[in-house]
Amino acid sequence: MAKAGSSRSGSVSAGNTVIDIEKVTKVYQTGDVTVHALRGVDLKIDRGEFVAVMGASGSGKSTLMNILGGLDYPTVGEYRLDGEPISRLDSDGLARIRNRTLGFVFQSFNLLSRTSALENVELPLLYGDVPARERHHRAAEALTQVGLADRMEHHPNQMSGGQQQRVAIARALVTRPKVILADEPTGNLDSETSVEVMTLFQELWRAGITIVVVTHEPDVAAFAGRVVNMKDGRVKSDRRQEARDAREALAAAVAQREQEHEHEQSELAEQASATREEAG
């Protein structure tokens, strides 16, 4: 496992590590079948990194995400988040960590229906005992940050998928977490909206927030500064890369769409004129 982490040696100082996973294994017992979801994973993530965790289904990336998110305990091994040993906390302690230190973004947004964007974003602060006025203020701030200042009173069913995911990102941001964990955040979005959401993640990254995204799409992983590949419960590769600029990608995608649109329009016009000629 030490080999897998070799590519990041040198650039990291110990005090700068925010996620530190050491020899973590996870074994599930489902009936008579024993599933080794993680078979000894070591992973160190520094403050301010943007990491994409990739892998096929069954590679253990979701299990890793659940452990990183404090939703599950490792069977063996140590997990320190921001220096705090998470693997020894009880259920209330984990709830506190999820509330204060982590922010979650899910594939299916998981917004409360019939609840305004503002109230959805306030939800983590409610469990963090933040007073009402500050809750309002911070939620409004987070929504402004994701570009939804004019949608605060909208309900999820009045918003597009991209907007809903941005509300979810605002909800993850609002507690000012150390790390944002995103599980297939673009899985339910079309390619252009996906790039839009990745633009937002890159902005947060530039603002200094540590981001871990689980994805199986190489297109999405390209926007991260580091890609961790999982296979059979182990880290197969771990490399840094030049992150693709999402803004440029977005501009390119928009340009292409417009071009296609024009193309379609001209084709349609041609068809129309052809029909007219036939009719005439």
Added chain:
Amino acid sequence: MTSLQTVRIAGRALMRNKLRSFLTALGIIIGVGAVIATVAIGDGAKSMVEQSFAAMGSNLLIIMSGTTTSGGAHGGFGSQPTLSWDDMAAIQREVTSVKYTAPQLRTSAQIINEEQNWTTSVTGTTPEYFLIRTWTSAAGSLISTADVDGATKTVVLGQTVVDKLYGPSVDPNSVVGQSVRIKNVPFQVIGVLERKGQSASGQDYDDGVFIPSSTFQAKVQGGLKQYLSGVILANATSNDTTARAERQITSLLRERHHLRKGSDDDFSIRNLSELANAQQEGTRTLTTLLASIAAVSLLVGGVGIMNIMLVSVTERTREIGLRMAVGARRSDILYQFLVESLTLSVAGGIIGIATGIATAEELASKFAWPLLVRPQVIIIAVVFSGLVGVGFGLYPARKASRLDPIEALRFE
């Protein structure tokens, strides 16, 4: 998370599904409403029985003369006068558990004033009669000892008689001092009785007039100097002593009438307070029965809440997972769902109380019953519906709080 926030979250969740919340609470509304209405109506009926017996007199014993037997045909009680004035005096003197005694000599006669006439019962009696009956005057005075001693031609009118002779809107004070004729004998009205209403059997206590017993014997119904041509009323010193008073009077009268052991009494005693107690007991039993049926419907309402809360937990599995993911502790989830079911049941309880009181009021005005809502019944209803909410909400809430956040988030 403060408890106020928990209540607010629960309230918001319930408001998101208004119709369902209302239908869920309906079981409790009906249950509590039924309990409140039955108990209020039962209490009202009981107090009405109490009132009518109270108008009859408190701890009342009625002593009646014996029967005649001629040619094998038994006459009813009172057909042969066996009670003497001396008997009455002896009861007053010797029976320690009797407070007052009074004769009640009664006949039916026509009362006439200048304009109207009215046939009603004329009762000859003594001042103690009004003490036994606990009747007071609305105007003027009642019969005094001096009236009895002097056999004055004075009369006390009941309200119904006043209504019939002088019209229903007349001031009773203006009636005092007027003259009426009873069997062609002029009497002076010295007082009007307070309105007392009807007895349990529908007899109008206000339809009658009262004159001194001595005057009754001299002017209305003569004869039978030493015997008492009516009944003796006696009241026991308290509700507990009526049975003892009855025994003591029986043995005193048997001794005075020289009755041998084994022979029948030549008089009879009616113990009305026991009758009242029996009637009240009956009302109470009926109320308890109806209230317990209503309480069962409250339990059914509780099961309804549990059912809906279980559905709600399943439906909101993802919400629960999300709340856990953003930092809700298991206890936060437990309280949220518990407070939801508690809010449903207590809100249902409060609406139920309002409905129950409204129903009871409606029925009370329809049957002219007094409405009686005891505050402790309301408190019990609120506490009970709260207990139902917690009791039936606990299982779904625990189920919600024990969900695995990973599974919950993945739930479809």
